[in-house]
Amino acid sequence: MARHESTHTTTMLEATHVASDEARMNQQQSLLAATPKPLNATRALLRRIIITIVLAVLFLMPLYAWLADDIFMLTLFGRILVFALAALGLNIALGFGGMVSLGHALYIGLGAYSVGILSTLGMTDGWLHLFTAVAITSVVAIPIGWVALRTQGIAFIMITLAFAQLFYYVFVSLRQFGGDDGISLTNLSSFGVLTGDKYAIYISLSLVLAFVLWLVNRIVHARFGLVLRATCVNERRVNALGTRSMPYRLMAYMLSAQICALAGFFLANLTGFVSPAMMSWVVSGELIVMVLLGGLGTVFGPIIGAVAFLMLEEGLKMMTDHWPLIMGPFIVLVVVFLKNGLWGLLQDRKESPQGDGGNIK
Amino acid sequence: MTFNLVLAQTLNGFQFGILLFLMAAGLTLVFGIMGFVNLAHGSLYMLGAYFAAVIADHSGSFVLAIGVATVGMFILGLLLDAGGLAILHKRGHLDQVLATFGLVLFFNELVRVIWGNAPLYMDAPETLAGSFTFLDFNYPAYRLVIIAAGLLVALGLYLLIERTRIGMLIRAGASNRGMVGALGVNISWLNRFIFALGAALAGLAGALVGPILSIQSGMGEPILILTLVVIVIGGIGSIRGAFYGALVVGIVDTLGRVLLPVWLGQTFSPSLASAVGPALASMLVYLLMAVILAIKPDGLFPVKARGS
16 A cells, blocks of 8 residues: 555656646647657767766776876866765755755865864774764764755755854864864875875776766656655645655755765865865855756766866966956856756757746746 | 953954844845845955055045945945846846855955955054043943944934835835835836945945954955854844844854853863864854754744745
């Protein structure tokens, strides 16, 4: 009986999606109108090509770096991978869950500081660092998520920001662990003979990224993902259908935090440096920009967004010291004109009629 | 822990709270009525401080500096709203957050380009540079002036909102934005005025704080975060909430930083106090916010809005 009910609920949830997708796209699909098949097939092919190219470049970078002895590129792409991973995590909460969290850099920082503080205290076992990063983040994310999810809209954004700042100031005031200046790590996470080996770090990071990418894809299409996306569209309807939305949203928030913590763990090992600046709200903002630039609510989008954003930043930095003067307006332009992100440009299009049905908000 | 010290710190907290109120009043109006998240509010504060410092330096007149900063920020607010921020009114909060975030990056770098990396300093006017003495108690006169100015502004805002026609329109807009427009009021001009008013208040706060703090790039963000906390505690859209919330946050933060390490040192040990004290003191305000939100998620003085 329960299984029948859950199938029924799933169908109703899917109905919510269909109804909401239509509402969101302002469609009144005529039964006779055909989806432009050739164009969508082209897009799908392009997507597959680009995914292959991007992943190939990212995964083969160590080979190039080894052959060309270019550690700079390895570190640069390592940073890109770190933020791609964090963006993937944030997208679960932001893109699929509709939770605009301006404090996710906090979890990157917590992951990094797990490495930093344990190292400074002499405990260098890599697995311990990893476990601590995820565990501490879960312990912190649940109360923050619970408090924040009691509010809506603007208040949610501000609360996540405020909590992230709270921890930022806490870490700044921890003078025995570097305070504002941060810690230069003498001992990285110990994984036996691979300790501190940049290639090992990069390769394991790319494997984790691939795994998380697969995981996100699975989650989004599983019941958990359906419920989550439904709450993003119309939370009241989800609750009316008999599924409590709060546990799903909290779970999604915690999962995204844990992924960010993983990213922080790798960041600390990659750069050998930990500082409160890693959890500043500027980093949180940039993370959201990466997700938006890539494509909110798409699976692969955040990776594209992180790559594009960080490469642009590096390029601008090489041109001028005053790169924020260009980056700032660029972000504004992306927000105004590129609403669906770069990856969103390549998503399947459905036919939409003339005129705007009027989306309030 | 003398009485004088506690009194001085309480007044400091009060003064800080007044400053936060000036920031929060503008921000809560913009949030509550326009539904517009403006992270660049801190940048307006910073620009007000810079303007005031430059004018004070060139003209030697403190009053002129404050006036120019306030009016200048009002005009800048009008320009920003007319120049493009109006597009974002129709968009969701995420877009507004990101766009204003981009503006913050831009303005922080802009002041570095124009005025350099080194902090600017501004002197309080000579008449106010001394101390105010009452019985045994000394307190900087300038800080008392800030408190007085802030209370005057609070009174002015109260009169504006409660007793004038524009105030009536503002209150109506907070309750039901669409209806106000439907009743024939030019809502976009009203919004522009509100945004500019908020900017002017932020500029005033920045100008007033010039003599006390060092004026540098990025000074707006810490204040902005606390302002957001104030608004969340007080209730979005509520000026009364902003007032009381600001005073509570100002006093709790200032007194907490002073008293908590002392209390820790006396109850536990001085080493614990120095290790953990500052960190805990930083957390106080946010813990307070969490507690208040757990009990009253809409803040202490929520505005009951219909429609919009």
